[in-house]
Amino acid sequence: MYLWRSVLGAVLGFTPEQCSLVGKLNQNNYKFSKIDEKKIITWINENLMVNWVSIEENLAGIEILLLQMHSPLLNIARNPGSLEEIRQQRETCKNIAREHKY
Numbered sequence: 001m002y003l004w005r006s007v008l009g010a011v012l013g014f015t016p017e018q019c020s021l022v023g024k025l026n027q028n029n030y031k032f033s034k035i036d037e038k039k040i041i042t043w044i045n046e047n048l049m050v051n052w053v054s055i056e057e058n059l060a061g062i063e064i065l066l067l068q069m070h071s072p073l074l075n076i077a078r079n080p081g082s083l084e085e086i087r088q089q090r091e092t093c094k095n096i097a098r099e100h101k102y
Contacts, residue, residue, distance in 0.1 A: 006030060007074045009040045010089040021097040030097035 009032050016030040032040065055062055064078060071081030076090070 005032070005037065005040050005044070006093070007076070007086065007090060008044065009036065010093045011074065011086060012040065012043060014040065016093050016097040018096055018099050021094070022100060027098060028094060030093050 006029075014032050014036045016032050021027050021030055031037070067075060067079045067081075071079060073081075073083055074086065076082040076086055
């Protein structure tokens with residue numbers, strides 16, 4: 001669920017705290033402030049429906065099939081219909097989180 005919050009937060013216009021990735025091993029895993037995280041989670045709870053399905057085998061193949069069938073806009077990994085605008089918004093968030101304060 002965290003990845004969804006990072007993508008959705010970027011789409012909703014939230015930005016991570018500047019330099020929050022400085023010194024971190026994973027330079028892609030930005031986070032929003034606790035206040036913004038709560039706002040994003042509230043938005044998710046009010047606007048999205050989540051359904052869980054249990055699958056025991058061929059998870060990767062099923063995921064690819066579902067991505068091809070539904071082309072979910074917020075899912076940019078392995079999605080042939082992903083939007084460049086969403087990639088750019090995520091890159092903007094990563095760049096902000098990587099910036100050094102002077």
